[in-house]
Amino acid sequence: xxxxxxxxxxxxxxxxxxxxxxxxxxxxxxxxxxxxxxxxxxxxxxxxxxxxxxxxxxxxxxxxxxxxxxxxxxxxxxxxxxxxxxxxxxxxxxxxxxxxxxxxxxxxxxxxxxxxxxxxxxxxxxxxxxxxxxxxxxxxxxxxxxxxxxxxxxxxxxxxxxxxxxxxxxxxxxxxxxxxxxxxxxxxxxxxxxxxxxxxxxxxxxxxxxxxxxxxxxxxxxxxxxxxxxxxxxxxxxxxxxxxxxxxxxxxxxxxxxxxxxxxxxxxxxxxxxxxxxxxxxxxxxxxxxxxxxxxxxxxxxxxxxxxxxxxxxxxxxxxxx
Numbered sequence: 408x409x410x411x412x413x414x415x416x417x418x419x420x421x422x423x424x425x426x427x428x429x430x431x432x433x434x435x436x437x438x439x440x441x442x443x444x445x446x447x448x449x450x451x452x453x454x455x456x457x458x459x460x461x462x463x464x465x466x467x468x469x470x471x472x473x474x475x476x477x478x479x480x481x482x483x484x485x486x487x488x489x490x491x492x493x494x495x496x497x498x499x500x501x502x503x504x505x506x507x508x509x510x511x512x513x514x515x516x517x518x519x520x521x522x523x524x525x526x527x528x529x530x531x532x533x534x535x536x537x538x539x540x541x542x543x544x545x546x547x548x549x550x551x552x553x554x555x556x557x558x559x560x561x562x563x564x565x566x567x568x569x570x571x572x573x574x575x576x577x578x579x580x581x582x583x584x585x586x587x588x589x590x591x592x593x594x595x596x597x598x599x600x601x602x603x604x605x606x607x608x609x610x611x612x613x614x615x616x617x618x619x620x621x622x623x624x625x626x627x628x629x630x631x632x633x634x635x636x637x638x639x640x641x642x643x644x645x646x647x648x649x650x651x652x653x654x655x656x657x658x659x660x661x662x663x664x665x666x667x668x669x670x671x672x673x674x675x676x677x678x679x680x681x682x683x684x685x686x687x688x689x690x691x692x693x694x695x696x697x698x699x700x701x702x703x704x705x706x707x708x709x710x711x712x713x714x715x716x717x718x719x720x721x722x723x724x725x726x727x728x729x
Contacts, residue, residue, distance in 0.1 A: 408616045410671065416617060417443075417669055419608040420468050427464040427601040428457055430588025436669070437579050437686050438465050438553070442511075442614070443621050443665045446576025446658055447532050447552040449517075449567075449690060456581040458555040462513045463602055465553065469614055470607035471510035472547060478520040484527035488537040489544070502539060507531050510547050510611060514554035518564045525571055528552060532574040549614060569649065569693070576658045577683070578690035624664040625674040629724035634660050634680050640717045641692055647713060649693035659687045677723045684714050 417439060424435045434450075438461060441448040450458040466473040476487060489505035506512065507528065517525065531537050535546045554575070556567070572578075584592065609617070634656055642650030651659075663679040670679070694709040 408613075408620045410620075410668075410673070413617060413620050413668060414671060416609050416613060420465075423468040423605055423608050424461070424464045427605065428461050429592050430584045431457070431461075431581060434461060434579050434581055437577055438462075440662050440665045440669070440683070441553075441577050442469070442549065442551050443618055443668075444576060444658070444662045445549055445551070445618060446662065447574060448554070449572070449575040449578040450553065450555045450581065451558045451578060451690075452581045453559060454557055456583060458581055459513070459515055460602070461581065462511075462515075462553040462555065464605060466511040466513065467602055467605040468608050469511070470610045471614070473511045473513065474506045474509035475513040475515060476506045477515050478517045478524070480519060480521065482520045482524050484524050485539075487524065487527040488531070489539055491540045500540065502542065502544060504544070505537070507537060508544075508546060510549060510551065512550075512552050514552055516556060517554040518556040518567055520565065522565055522568065525565065525567065529571065529574065549611070549618060569691075572690050573652055573654060575690065576662060577686040579686055621665040621668045622661075624667050624672075626660055626664065627674070627724075630663075630675050630677060630680065631660060633677055633721070633724050634663070636721050637680070637684065637717060638688075640721055641688065641713070644713055644717070646695055646709065647692050648695045649691070651688050651691055655688055655691050659683060662687055681718050684718055685711060688714060 420439055421432075421435055424438070425432060428435055438448055442465065450461060452458055463475075476482070485505065487505050487507050489503055489508070491500040492503050493499070494501045514528065527537075531546060531550070532552055535548065535550050536543050537546065538544070552575075557564075583589075638651040638653075638656040638659070641647055644650065659680060660675070662683045663675045666679045666682055667673075667675045689710050692710045692713070694713070
C-alpha cells in the first residue's frame, strides 16, 4: 500500500462516519486513529450525544464482524468470553464462543456490569485471546473494543478500575453539538435512520494493510525520548497520584504514527504527540485532589490542566540544521 491509497481509504472512512456524526470531526478522527493503531476506545459522555452511534457508524464503515454487548447488572463473564458446554453425543466439552469473538466489539454502558464481568475483557483487550477452562482461544485480527459509559450517573454503576482503563488506548468525550449541527440533525433524521445508508468503505484485509502502513511510519529517537519524558513527568507531578504507565507511552507513540500518516507524513513530529496527549493519557491519570471548579468525573479538568502545563514545560526536540 502507498501513501495515496492510505489517504484515499482513510478519507473515505472519515467521510462516511462524519455523515452520521454531525459536527464532531475530532471525535471521528480519534476513533479512526484507535482502530488503525490497534487500540481500544472509551467514549465517555452524557446520554443522547451519539456515543453508541459513533461506535456503530465506525463498525458499519468497515467490512468487519461486529458484536454489540449491552452491559447490564445481570450480564455474566461467560456471556462475554464464551462457555464450555458438554456434548452428550461426543461425550466431551465443546467451546461455544461468546460475544467478544468479533473484529469490533461495542461494549455499551460498560460500567453497568459488575467488576467481575468487566474483567472478562481484560485478557481479550491485552492479549487478543480468551482463556476458558484452561484453553486459550484467539480472537479475530484486528480486534477493537469500543466502549461507552455515562460518567455522571453513579447509581447502579461500577467505576472502571485502573487496570481496565489503562487498556483503553484513548478516551474521548462527544460533547453537545453546536446549534447548526443540531438543527441539521433535526432536519435530516426526523424519519430516517442515518446508519441505514452506510456501506463498508474498506475490507478487513485492507484495514490490516492500513494498520501495517501506519505502523511503518518513522519515529526518531528524539521524538521517542520526548514521549518518554512526558510520561515520566506525569509520574512525579505533585498534582497526580497515579501517572502514565509504560503501556501508555507505547500507545502514545503508536497512535502518533497513525496521526502522522493521516497528515500525509512518513515520520512523526512532536506536534503529533501533543495532539494525542489528552486522549491517550488523561483517563489513566488520577489527581491527588480535585481543585475547585473541576467536574465530577474524577478531576478531569485537573488532569487536563496538568497535561497542558507538562506540554508547555517539557523540552521539545528540535531537528538539527542541515
